[in-house]
Amino acid sequence: ESLSFGFLQVASPVPQGPNKWHEQFPIAKGQRQSPIDIVTSNAKVDKALSDNPLKVSYSNNCCQSVTNTGASFQVVVDGAGTEISGGPLDSTYKLVQFHAHWGPLGGDEGSEHTVDGVTYPAELHLVHWNQKYKDVGEAVDKPDGLAVIGVFFSRGKEHAGFKPISDLFAKVPRKADKVDISFNYDPACLLPARRDYWTYLGSLTTPPLFESVTWIVMKDPVEVSAEQLAALRNLLWETPSGEGQMCNNYRPPQPLQGRLVRST
């Protein structure tokens, strides 16, 4: 929101970058921050993860709308029937929203997690909250409150499943713009066919940076076209020099602080 004194319009402050977040959110320098660089040789295969496979049961009428949050697009989901369980999770979690992080036009950086230092042009986050809590607001800052599935986007052929969503970005150019999703949509179409993943305990990658996320990062990227990656830039946001294309909305990898990354 912008402050206004009658004739004088004071623009709302431009959001600060990741290297300043610690000033307002000291947890930014915490012990379980995200994202991280996943060093595959240090990841430990845990048979327990495959003995109790990650179960993803989304419905195809759960997506309600797409919003420009001013930091990403966000597909808002009503929790009806969109649950994950198993794998690293001791409880059932419900999907509440999904969004993404990406880099500059045509670049290869943009993902938040990296794999042996390799970045992808974008990373999708499917955000779920633990059903042991009464709502997402109660879950959001608890150590086992959230589970986020990360899916790397690589540049290649068009992703038919992502197209209905990427086509909507042009309709929500500005912060708080919102468009309803009138068609049936199953977010599971955004997951790679091979369901192998790395998992570790981390945090939200944007303020308030709560250390409340069990991360499940899919090993295989999904391909989206250069045009679909470019469509992400139909979303606009405030830059120091005024309104501009939303890009580079990713936090770089944070210190591992001795955490174990497990692997299927």
Ligand SMILES: CCCCCCc1ccc(S(N)(=O)=O)cc1
């Ligand atoms: C008190 C409200 C907090 C809303 C938390 C919103 C949020 C959800 C997921 C992620 S991410 N990028 O780690 O998936 C970041 C932020």
Ligand SMILES: [Zn+2]
């Ligand atoms: Zn995210």
